[in-house]
Amino acid sequence: MALGVGLLDSRALQDPRVSPELLLGVDVLQSPLARPRPGPRWLRSRNSELRQLRRRWFHHFMGDPQALPALGPVAPRPAASSRGTYVGCFRDDGQERTLKGTVFFDLRKMTVSHCQDACAERSYVYAGLEAGTECYCGNRLPVLSVGPEECKHECKGEKGSACGGVGRLSVYRVEELQPSSRKRRSVTYRGCFRLPENITHAFPDSLMQANMTVETCSGFCSKKEFPLAILRGWECYCAYPTSQFNLRDAVDGSLCGQESEAQKLAEYCEVYQTPVQDTRCTDRRFLPTKSKVFVALSSFPGAGNTWARHLIEHATGFYTGSYYFDGTLYNKGFKGEKDHWRSRRTICVKTHESGRREIEMFDSAILLIRNPYRSLVAEFNRKCAGHLGYAADRNWKSKEWPDFVNSYASWWSSHVLDWLKYGKRLLVVHYEELRRSLVPTLREMVAFLNVSVSEERLLCVENNKEGSFRRHGRRPHDPEPFTPEMKDLINGYIRTVDKALRDHNWAGLPREYVPR
Numbered sequence: 001m002a003l004g005v006g007l008l009d010s011r012a013l014q015d016p017r018v019s020p021e022l023l024l025g026v027d028v029l030q031s032p033l034a035r036p037r038p039g040p041r042w043l044r045s046r047n048s049e050l051r052q053l054r055r056r057w058f059h060h061f062m063g064d065p066q067a068l069p070a071l072g073p074v075a076p077r078p079a080a081s082s083r084g085t086y087v088g089c090f091r092d093d094g095q096e097r098t099l100k101g102t103v104f105f106d107l108r109k110m111t112v113s114h115c116q117d118a119c120a121e122r123s124y125v126y127a128g129l130e131a132g133t134e135c136y137c138g139n140r141l142p143v144l145s146v147g148p149e150e151c152k153h154e155c156k157g158e159k160g161s162a163c164g165g166v167g168r169l170s171v172y173r174v175e176e177l178q179p180s181s182r183k184r185r186s187v188t189y190r191g192c193f194r195l196p197e198n199i200t201h202a203f204p205d206s207l208m209q210a211n212m213t214v215e216t217c218s219g220f221c222s223k224k225e226f227p228l229a230i231l232r233g234w235e236c237y238c239a240y241p242t243s244q245f246n247l248r249d250a251v252d253g254s255l256c257g258q259e260s261e262a263q264k265l266a267e268y269c270e271v272y273q274t275p276v277q278d279t280r281c282t283d284r285r286f287l288p289t290k291s292k293v294f295v296a297l298s299s300f301p302g303a304g305n306t307w308a309r310h311l312i313e314h315a316t317g318f319y320t321g322s323y324y325f326d327g328t329l330y331n332k333g334f335k336g337e338k339d340h341w342r343s344r345r346t347i348c349v350k351t352h353e354s355g356r357r358e359i360e361m362f363d364s365a366i367l368l369i370r371n372p373y374r375s376l377v378a379e380f381n382r383k384c385a386g387h388l389g390y391a392a393d394r395n396w397k398s399k400e401w402p403d404f405v406n407s408y409a410s411w412w413s414s415h416v417l418d419w420l421k422y423g424k425r426l427l428v429v430h431y432e433e434l435r436r437s438l439v440p441t442l443r444e445m446v447a448f449l450n451v452s453v454s455e456e457r458l459l460c461v462e463n464n465k466e467g468s469f470r471r472h473g474r475r476p477h478d479p480e481p482f483t484p485e486m487k488d489l490i491n492g493y494i495r496t497v498d499k500a501l502r503d504h505n506w507a508g509l510p511r512e513y514v515p516r
Helices: 010-014 026-030 041-062 112-121 214-223 305-316 327-331 356-360 372-385 393-397 400-422 431-436 438-448 455-463 484-503
Strands: 085-091 103-105 126-130 134-138 168-173 188-194 205-208 228-232 235-239 268-273 295-299 349-351 364-369 426-430
Touching: 103 327, 112 126, 112 134, 112 168, 205 214, 214 228, 214 235, 214 268, 295 305, 295 400, 305 349, 305 364, 305 431, 305 438, 305 455, 356 400, 364 400, 364 431, 364 438, 372 400, 372 484, 393 400, 400 484, 426 431, 426 438, 431 438, 438 455
Parallel strands: 295 349, 295 364, 364 426
Antiparallel strands: 085 168, 103 134, 126 134, 126 168, 188 268, 205 235, 228 235, 228 268
16 A cells, blocks of 8 residues: 555554554555655645645554454444344345445444434435444345344444444344434425326336325335436326436426426426435445556546546446545545555546656556636645535635645646656546536546446436535635736646647647636
8 A cells, every 4th residue: 555655664564553454565665656756846745745645544544542443252232322223134245235325434433323324314214334334225124134143343433333244234224313314304306307208117116196295205215215206296206317217308397387287197297306326326346356457547636536436436336446545535435445556456546646657657547637727726625624615715815825826736737748748548538528418428438447337327327426525515705716927827837738638639628728
């Protein structure tokens, strides 16, 4: 595991809390790539920051006194403080899980209640915990039950609780949420749509009753684990997005605003997103054999790399890896985050690195480019407030912001230029195009990764395209953070990158990048 220069000294190697997985790949530190190399001040500072990403996760893990608890032979008891009912211990098939709704991990603080709350907020009936750190949700019990002694792991954040085992789930039936949490169980209006020609084929389940409400229909479809609830008068249908009903062609909402008796004969229906996930694309695993082609997912920070990983994982069904180790992303379900970045067990590897040596380690790369104005703001938000927060007004007014722009704007340019120059085989993807035309662009990315994917799976990804990585809370009033001097600097880099792309027979930058 590439942990950074000077990170593991002899005392760390002798620390009993360091797991074997963390010691994998320590030989990488002896590589010539690990030696510092000369370069401009901003470049040296940037490389140091990238190493900090690795250090932060490693020390966070090592500092946990419960990182590797000693478990006795007696199976832990179900958590007494839990509001749910313990159902039993079940075999978990990683290839085809029964509980495959909401999924997250927590290396340090997983508890039964934490998992149950996450499942209840998504309207799931069962919460399953595995290996002390993993939480899975669903509305159907796994088929194969096993003895309680096989669920011998304790939850990392709750001693004495039953938290599954390796390939074993401790399953709890979820109780109703507290009123404060129930508010988060949201139903989202997707729009008014024309009914498909074959309703029976497009909508697998239905409920007919007088005085049908959105809440009744959504509740019915949630229990059946459908992500869409469709209303036409007193008729309720449950469905997935499909090629026959793909939610791309919404019509005027007034066409769905008729009285129930009239609407039941109409050609239009109201569509709502239920709290449950579209589970047709949630199953993910490591590659069954080591990949022969070592692929990078390369971008400047703030260009949407984490979001692109979410799309790729759900489209291909394989985990993505990372040159860095971010515990927050691991807890969000990026299981490849903890895998050694050179293991070749992941479909591609996230990197922000540039420079000939770093680039030539990869056989091919998806180069993700985003408008530098947007990227700089996104990365500054992350530096100041984490993956899902916003920088405070004082941050934008401090000296830190102009210093950040002066260092990072040139990195945005040099990152693209280096990959164009040294990359062996590239696919250039613009973040804005991925946003605008998700399925066609994602189909191109998946083909580049040499994975065959069904249209239904791509539609599933489109239906769950945001994942858990949109910034939460109200967006602060956007200041105009870029001074005229900053714009002159950034616009010069935009022109340079646009010319380089065209010189390498790629389309130039999208129009919204044009200097303003």
